[in-house]
Amino acid sequence: MNKRKYIKEHNINPITLIVTSALDNGKIGIKYQSLKKGSYVLIFRNDYFKDDIYLFPEETKWDLKEYDYVKRDNPFYDISFYSCYVELDLKDALGIKFEYIIVSGKYQTEIRSFETQNNLKKWSYYSFVDFQHGFNDVTHKLINNLKSLKQCNLMLCSGDLTGTSANYYEWQWLLDNNDSFSDVLFNSAVGDHEYWAKYEVHASMFKEPIPYLNIMPAADNGPDLEKNKTFYFIFNNCLFIFLNTQDSDTV
Numbered sequence: 001m002n003k004r005k006y007i008k009e010h011n012i013n014p015i016t017l018i019v020t021s022a023l024d025n026g027k028i029g030i031k032y033q034s035l036k037k038g039s040y041v042l043i044f045r046n047d048y049f050k051d052d053i054y055l056f057p058e059e060t061k062w063d064l065k066e067y068d069y070v071k072r073d074n075p076f077y078d079i080s081f082y083s084c085y086v087e088l089d090l091k092d093a094l095g096i097k098f099e100y101i102i103v104s105g106k107y108q109t110e111i112r113s114f115e116t117q118n119n120l121k122k123w124s125y126y127s128f129v130d131f132q133h134g135f136n137d138v139t140h141k142l143i144n145n146l147k148s149l150k151q152c153n154l155m156l157c158s159g160d161l162t163g164t165s166a167n168y169y170e171w172q173w174l175l176d177n178n179d180s181f182s183d184v185l186f187n188s189a190v191g192d193h194e195y196w197a198k199y200e201v202h203a204s205m206f207k208e209p210i211p212y213l214n215i216m217p218a219a220d221n222g223p224d225l226e227k228n229k230t231f232y233f234i235f236n237n238c239l240f241i242f243l244n245t246q247d248s249d250t251v
């Protein structure tokens with residue numbers, strides 16, 4: 001396979017699938033996929049940082065090549081990615097907008113942002129279920145319209161982010177092409193579809209939700225066997241608990 005041609009024809013950017021999540025007690029995690037090693041996050045100066053901040057991530061190489069039931073026309077099958085992760089401690093930041101880009105060689109993303117809450121006694125968040133309807137524009141229009149009605153800085157999902165977790169294009173559709181996720185903190189639990197490798201009857205299942213674990217930031221806590229899948233975090237003095245109910249086929 002000519003990987004360069006494949007990447008170009010399939011519109012795969014060097015940096016993709018960016019998620020910025022609330023972690024524990026004012027901590028923020030930024031996780032993204034990179035085709036190359038050596039990328040970094042640049043956070044622009046603001047009321048909190050007096051100078052530009054350069055963050056170099058922890059990088060873990062991953063792919064799904066060993067799983068024969070992953071479809072071969074899927075970038076998750078043919079291409080290895082680096083899962084990149086940085087963490088910020090912003091517990092003293094109130095009502096501040098943080099703008100950042102991610103840089104890899106000559107490529108850089110568009111400016112993305114998130115904003116910390118100004119009033120800890122009065123704030124709101126959105127909670128959704130089942131994003132799994134792949135490429136359903138109605139779902140995205142609904143999310144974007146709801147978000148425009150009342151500004152919030154946190155979105156939650158109870159799980160089932162994609163119909164098939166091993167489908168790169170569904171993750172790309174969810175995160176890259178949805179305006180709602182470009183300027184808000186987003187957290188999600190693990191649903192049964194995070195274990196699905198093929199969207200078919202009697203689908204093949206992962207023993208672990210591999211794409212989810214490499215793409216979604218999670219607070220680094222929870223029981224030993226379910227760490228990063230069952231977890232909790234505190235945001236604006238509220239405790240959020242995410243339980244991994246797993247799937248009957250994987251237990």
